[in-house]
Amino acid sequence: MLRQENNRLLRRSDAELLCIEPWGENSFRVRASLQPDILPNEDFALLPEPDEIPAQISINGNRASIINGKLRCEVFPSGKLGFYNQKGELLLEEYDRNRFRADDEGFNSALEILPRTFVPISGTDNYKLWVRFEAKDEKLYGMGQYQQPDLELKGCILELAQRNSQASVPFVLSSRGYGLLWNNPAIGKVTFGKNLTEWYSGSTKQMDYWITAEDTPAEIEEAYADAAGKVPMMPDYGTGFWQCKLRYQTQEELMGIAREYKKRDLPISVIVIDYFHWPHQGDWCFDPEYWPDPAAMVRELKEMGIELMVSIWPTVERGSVNYEEMKELGYLTRTEAGSRMNQLGNMCFVDMTNPDAREYVWSKIKENYYKYGIKVFWLDEAEPEFTKYEFSHYRYQRGADLEIGNLYPRCYSEMAYKGMNSEGQKNILNLVRCAWAGSQRYGALVWSGDIDSSFRSLRYQLAAGLNMGIAGIPWWTTDIGGFHGGNINDPQFKECLVRWFQFGAFCPVFRLHGDREPHKKPLGTTGGGATPSGAENEVWSYGEEVYTICRKYMRLRESLRPYIANTMKQAHEKGTPVMRTLFYNFPEDMDTWNINDEFCFGDDIIVCPVLYEGQRSRAVYLPKGCRWRNLNTGEIHEGGQTFTSSAPIDVIPVFFREGALTEISFK
Secondary structure: OEEEEOOEEEEEEOOEEEEEEEOOOOEEEEEEEOOOOOOOOOOOOOOOOOOOOOOEEEEEOOEEEEEEOOEEEEEOOOOOEEEEOOOOOEEEEEOOEOOOOOOOOOOOOOOOEOOEEEEEOOOOOOEEEEEEEEOOOOOEEEEEEOOOOOOOOOOOEEEEOOEOOEEEEEEEEEOOOEEEEEOOOOOEEEEEOOOEEEEEEEEEOEEEEEEEEOOOHHHHHHHHHHHHOOOOOOOHHHHOEEEOOOOOOOHHHHHHHHHHHHHOOOOOOEEEEOOOOOOOOOOOOOOOOOOOOHHHHHHHHHHOOOEEEEEEOOEEEOOOOOHHHHHHHOOEOEEOOOOEOOEOOOEEEEOOOOHHHHHHHHHHHHHHOHHHOOOEEEEOOOOOOOOOOOHHHEEOOOOEHHHHHHHHHHHHHHHHHHHHHHOOOOOOOEEEOOOOOOHHHHOEEEEOOOOEOOHHHHHHHHHHHHHHHHOOOOOEEOOEOOOEEEEOOOHHHHHHHHHHHHHHOOOOOEEEOOEEEOOEOOOOOOHHHOOOEOOOOOOOOOOHHHHHHHHHHHHHHHHHHHHHHHHHHHHHHHOOOOEEOHHHHOOOOHHHHHOOOOEEEOOOEEEOOOOOOOOOEEEEEEOOOOEEEEOOOOOEEEOOEEEEEEOOOOOOOEEEEOOOOOOOOOO
């Protein structure tokens, strides 16, 4: 039975209740449940319900349609849904193969495969859920960060789960002119197959997705940002150079590095204190033996124009001063059997889905870091990194990991953001190792995790960064040079570092980090002194040739900061990615949809990173419609052509739109 309820179209068929309603301009939220009613709005990815948007609803027997601006949804007699744009072109339709329900063309099938399949989980009110769509001729992008070389996702199977270096952000943009958000934080997977598209959630109470139709990729992205939120304005320091390593062991060592950067007249905006600077995990404070005067440290750094970022982990070990209290208050994550997790040295995780736990952790951060003037934090272990990711084994206050686990990194960012906002801080930014849809509105700067130090890994990061931007996370960065491995004396690694550094200069955040070899021994046996350190990881640590190249790109980045600030303003106001696929800026040039190894940095710059060892030239395609100036040579190229560009070790091919940024140089 079909019926209209205000601006919503409802369909009851046996146990299933289907609800389609406008949710922003040219967009619908689509929900289905086997409960008596659609569940109240969950604070998953979408912002609170917008003001009621009028919809044009037509019901004709067992068929109906609902129109919101450019998007029309048809409900066929079988219950299948089809989505059309304002030109009447089919964008997306559900997959229905059922002998008992003829499809819209009058055919039926012995396969008995429904578009929306709910399978009860015995003894609970949850279901396993499959939602299927017909496979169309389209290119698909977004979905967050996966460690693979594929920018275009058609043909991929993607796990909907968080892991170290994997961030599942379930928004997909189609070349057919729609965007779809899977508004469900359950552990699952999506298959973008040749024969069908299938979304799966392992434990959920209802189906929930959001779809929009627009004329260009940029308009789709902006509609999604209006629905799920935008980043704050990037603070000024965020666009400069960030110095980091695993790990500065003492206050004296860190200050020596900061002073050396200033002595060499090198631009630097942020320096970082990494993990295990605390006595115990869960103390959330400096170990006074190695960090004796945080106030003086922060004061001197600020005088040098450098912000201090400090690592925070959501882990609590039994020796922490806070463990017993947090356990009694119910702030620690449990297993399905009810016991605490004891791994990595009798350590367990804070339950960031619990708002009281979030406030508790912030109170410790405020007392032990924030009061010293530390205004940016590194939220590590954000997935969180449970042993081998046995998702069926853990439980939060909000529910089982299988049902809501993908929310954890967003809740973690929310913890720091709301605490800082309560102190009156504006332009909030925190580095975080994972994200879900909506994390951006809590100031999440996502980095790509503990990746290896190789050219292969560098290629993966290019695809990851571009798809993260399309998935709605415009603040993104990597460990320049990769995290795992990388001997500072190895010529092969030095080449990889140089190429990565050149790429990093055109990422949203320009940050050097890594666990370099050979390692240094611990300074002691207890507290913050018991953890070893990697080798030096400053730009002068790799010899004069590498240093000269790094200095060149640091100065270039510094000269680009006004341009980057304007690009960050676009991200804040419209949700625009900072690094973009070529088709994002030039959708009418069909050749740009086939380019997967270049990117736009803002409106006017095209970056062509060198992604292979020993490569000293590479093919470059420049979009139609304008002329392009080679940053390195000044040569002007007509758009719409492919040519070979020289790329000696100190050069990354970069091209500016003619007439833009004429003052930029390496000086």
